[in-house]
Amino acid sequence: MTIRCIFHFAQAHDDFRLPELNSIAELHGITISWPPDEEEWDPAKPFWIVELQEEGHAVLLARRCILIRAIYHLYAHGDSYAAIFAQTTANAALWSQYIPSTTFRFKVSAYNHTIPQERQVAVVESFHFMDLKGKIAMRDPEIELAVWEEYDDWGAGSTRKRDDHDGEFKHIYFGRLIAEGTARSLIKKFDVKKRSFFGSTSMEAEISLLMANQTLASSGSMVYDPFIGTGSMAYTTAHFGAHFFGSDIDGRQMRGKGKTPGIMRAATQYGVEARIVDVCTFDVTRNPWRCGALFDAIVTDPPYGVRAGAKRLGRKNPEKRVDIRTAGREAHAADPCIPPTKPYELSHLVVDLILFARYMLKPNGRLVFFLPTVTDEYEELDIYDMLCDGMEVVANSLQDFGLWGRRVS
Template sequence: MSTDYLIRLVQMHEDFRLAEIRCLASYYCIKIGIISYSKDSPFLILRILSYPISKFTSPNVAAKALISRSVLSLGIYELWGMAPQLEGVATYAALHADVQTRTNSGIWAKYKEASFRFSVDAYCQKRSPAVQTDIINGFRYLGFKGPIRMQNPDFEFTVFEEWSLSLNPDHLRKLHPDPTSQPPVDEPFPDDHPTPQRDPHTLYFGLLISHSSRHDLIMKHDLKRRPYISTTSMDATLALVSANLAHAGLGRMLYDPFVGTGGFLVAAAEFGARVWGSDIDGRSFRGAGRGKGGSDGKVGKKKGGKEGVWRNFEEYGLGDLFGDCFICDLINTPLRTNDGNGWLDGIICDPPYGVREGLRILGDREPRTDRTPFMIDGVPAHTLPGYVAPKKPYSFERMLDDILAFATDTLVTDGRLAFWMPSANQDDEELAIPKRVELELVECCVQRFHRWSRRLLVYRRRRKEELKAVDVNGSCKDDEKLKELANGKTASDLNPFRRKYFQGFRTGDITPTRTPAL
């Protein structure tokens, strides 16, 4: 009989949680089936259908690996019982009945003499110590006789209660306080609001398999403690999630073509990947100093330097996984892209949206017919230290298409591309998700702001045999639209999102959503 597992999720970045679990399962070659999941709930129930026996000795070991590097989960539990809502509420009688159905005395006997701990996790509700004790005592039929140990027990059991935020009595009283006195517990509320809920609508009981590394990872990579950041550094949580979705791991090489201050590189290296990157402006990754340690303006290999991206790797003890950074743009890249053999395991990036300043690439605004280099004191200007190459505006949509073309040429089979793209809410048709026949879109996660949003798109490099079954005609971008954008001269002409941003997204507003607390 297959074992069901309960994952306790964090109630934030809801659109990314399931995608992270699926990508981690794919990374470890674990086949899972999602039994129950909702973005409004912090609980996910899944079943492990298969796993590589050469790596994992049991489903529990596979489950532990699955959760080990999750950033949007708190832990995974072997599900011993659950009581879904019946007429709006769940009862402990139903939970105990389900526990005795899913398990039996033979299973309970394995834990009879071991030290253990019980806890109650109530989502959107508070339980007093007395009530928690009553709940825990209800499981005395399990017959555990080992010592109760609150610190480092052999086994930890948890009772989960899921309450509806909109029906929580305390929450409603805060919304509708009595201005004259404290209302009694049974005082009715206005007719246009639901009756306060007296019982949770779902109950779960599980045996802890493993906690995730979320707390340690978030504390370690908190931007407030990072030595080198900028105003555009990616949030540490989302950077780590992006690295998970890009399958960063031991023995893999990942590249960021818009490296900036190296947030994605640090996140990918945290999971064991060897990383390197590039940027059109070397000052972004060099910092105020001169790179890793040289005074020649290059990112050398000396470990005496304390500036730029290298400083972050030095701080986290990840210097051995940092390859290098260099100056280029994706259109004028010196990297090998045309021999038909992929060599990158992953690409992870957040291309510039062109809002603070228009998107640019290397080149002259007006094509030069004279190829004679510009000279300073008889020396070609481009060979002098501190030379800043000329740049010209470029279309954002063409940039997205170029990212996919670069990934097609450089990714190995099943390699992953993960990048962020912005869009105006309720106007997604203006900036459609880019497609390419060689790349399969496996995840699309949305982070919503007030009037705009951004999406994390994750692609997989298809195998050659898969390409035969793909509809080529329906998988390419609109070339005519790209040609039209290429004729633009200003930053706003070349970037529809930039134009909408400065117009205030007047085509329609969106009401910001509120995320309940953990």
């Protein structure tokens, strides 16, 4: 028997909600479905009505999905309180077991609005027909009932009183809290500003956590980042239990200053140093890997011209004469040896990355990477044209910056 739930999402990265949800559901073998009798699904809405097989699945999703604030067991929803009361009465079988002695707390909130205290009290009292006989417990209640009023966005920066348009909601949701989204606390834990080692191009915590979830990182999985830089993806995937290997053409990005490599210092800060298999310096286009299914996932934020251009081994001008000996020693034996590099065109990099993933990923493995795009010029076919045989696009989410954006595929 399925249960209908309200998924309450954080108002951030709405294009990433469904890919993350589907990824974690696949990881745990959870079946997610949308009620056929509900209105057309809108991914940008903060509340989704979703069907799950059992409450335990909601708990697993709330513990892992970064964008979930809370999941509620749906008792009623509609555009008026009369509709809410009628549905709640009709669905008494869902909550009648709590009537005799269950301690409870009642929460009344709104999206895009602040409800005055007086009306919050009035809303709570309007549910007197439920006749809950247990004690009210503001701390550690056995159940928490919640009403959410959804309002239109009246416009950013508009001047109005907090209670203007109060009661002019477009929808109401009512249900019982199943689980709060505890995974969102990881955003503070992995905050780059608090990290012992980071660089100017280190990825923000929330995005790195979302990408880690899309890799299906879990205990025993092997994840690789061929453009690891300062290691943002290493810490989050390792936190979820994966073993991580990274490489970069510039070893200075990984080492930083000090005897202990910077990536390992930061990994120790997060308690995941044992899951960092190693980091190596090499050009991924001339990598030392044996061809074969080795990784469960490849995840990376390739360097690009907006912040830092990609490089590969070689010379910008191959015809230029170069003295390979310095003071009687060959250049590659110098200490330190910094090999010459040349620009790496992004389109070539992405094609090479996909081809590399084809041969290095295990069956059903995932390649998760950022692709910068110009918003007005992007077409969905662009990413499909790059695929190798046997590959499919699982998700294609946009982080929008206005004129340009970057897509996680």
